[in-house]
Amino acid sequence: MAGAASWSFGEEDSRRIEGLLQGFLYDAGARCALLVDRTGQLVATVGEQPEFDSVAFASLAAADFSANDQLATMIGENEFSSLFHQGEKESMYLADVAKRVILVVLFDNRTTLGMVRVKVKNVVRELAGIFREMFDRYAASQSRPYLETAFVDEAEDEIDRLFGDL
Amino acid sequence: MSMINYASREINCKIVYYGPGLCGKTTNLEYVYEKVSPNTRGKLISLATETERTLFFDFLPVDLGSIRGFKTRFHLYTVPGQVYYNASRKLILKGVDGVVFVADSQVERLDANIESMHNLYENLAEYGLDLREIPFVIQYNKRDLPNISSLQELEEQLNPGRVPYFEAVGVRGIGVFDTLKSVSKSVIKSLS
Numbered sequence: 545m546a547g548a549a550s551w552s553f554g555e556e557d558s559r560r561i562e563g564l565l566q567g568f569l570y571d572a573g574a575r576c577a578l579l580v581d582r583t584g585q586l587v588a589t590v591g592e593q594p595e596f597d598s599v600a601f602a603s604l605a606a607a608d609f610s611a612n613d614q615l616a617t618m619i620g621e622n623e624f625s626s627l628f629h630q631g632e633k634e635s636m637y638l639a640d641v642a643k644r645v646i647l648v649v650l651f652d653n654r655t656t657l658g659m660v661r662v663k664v665k666n667v668v669r670e671l672a673g674i675f676r677e678m679f680d681r682y683a684a685s686q687s688r689p690y691l692e693t694a695f696v697d698e699a700e701d702e703i704d705r706l707f708g709d710l
Numbered sequence: 711m712s713m714i715n716y717a718s719r720e721i722n723c724k725i726v727y728y729g730p731g732l733c734g735k736t737t738n739l740e741y742v743y744e745k746v747s748p749n750t751r752g753k754l755i756s757l758a759t760e761t762e763r764t765l766f767f768d769f770l771p772v773d774l775g776s777i778r779g780f781k782t783r784f785h786l787y788t789v790p791g792q793v794y795y796n797a798s799r800k801l802i803l804k805g806v807d808g809v810v811f812v813a814d815s816q817v818e819r820l821d822a823n824i825e826s827m828h829n830l831y832e833n834l835a836e837y838g839l840d841l842r843e844i845p846f847v848i849q850y851n852k853r854d855l856p857n858i859s860s861l862q863e864l865e866e867q868l869n870p871g872r873v874p875y876f877e878a879v880g881v882r883g884i885g886v887f888d889t890l891k892s893v894s895k896s897v898i899k900s901l902s
Contacts, residue, residue, distance in 0.1 A: 558717030583805025585722045610801040
């Protein structure tokens with residue numbers, strides 16, 4: 545089916561990834577880690593729950609990363625595999641994971657960029673392994689995740705209810 | 711490329727509003743933002759120039775609420791319409807689940823509509839997507855203006871695949887939700 549979801553994120557995958565990121569946050573002294581897929585959807589948030597709108601944040605982070613990828617190509621690089629944005633108190637470090645997901649790390653002056661960078665390298669390697677395994681599993685099963693008919697009926701009713709009289 | 715997150719029980723779908731410069735893509739999102747209840751929608755993010763022309767994209771998340779235990783959300787995006795922003799347009803199409811083409815009905819914009827439609831086909835092809843195989847609707851906007859092409863002419867030039875189309879006056883909200891309802895239902899159906 546052309547439009548069926550191309551991947552899904554299961555509870556077991558989620559547990560493994562969250563465990564890994566919790567360990568990383570502790571080691572790096574960072575506050576929060578978000579995983580955002582390249583299309584701008586938030587996959588997971590670990591650590592201190594952010595006070596900002598994380599849905600909007602995810603769309604902007606993906607756009608930021610994609611725009612920088614294009615800039616990299618223009619100067620003859622294949623990619624910028626990581627980006628760093630420095631603020632006065634809060635900073636963020638973004639790193640590519642298996643070309644499908646972006647790891648966004650939020651940290652403040654309780655740690656250093658060097659520490660975050662070193663720890664990110666390791667965690668990205670491990671995350672990439674998990675994601676590759678996940679994508680291979682879906683590719684091998686040849687059945688893409690899909691929604692049952694009852695879901696579609698209910699969603700359509702909800703669309704009519706929400707947008708019907710506007 | 712919608713993603714089903716079984717861990718957080720969320721489904722997010724990406725809908726992109728495409729079309730030539732000043733056709734009314736941002737106006738569609740602004741009207742949706744204004745009209746849906748605040749607990750249904752998130753923040754409207756606009757990356758625009760000082761003269762309010764879209765520079766990168768507008769983004770508006772709209773929640774359908776919980777459907778059979780899954781928090782279901784549509785991510786509405788616009789692209790910058792101006793020809794020279796093609797690199798940005800291409801990026802926004804990544805992972806798209808459904809497309810709305812907003813056409814400017816004014817006679818003098820017919821060529822710009824056709825050019826933008828070709829550009830949409832080309833940009834989707836780079837992601838291996840074919841407009842004939844994904845949820846797609848057309849909105850003929852600005853139907854209240856005096857110098858407009860006939861519906862028949864627009865259909866002939868822009869809609870050979872006979873996808874659903876809607877006449878609209880975006881600034882007054884006419885046709886905006888008919889368009890959104892049609893594309894969002896089509897996206898949901900494509901997931902089953």
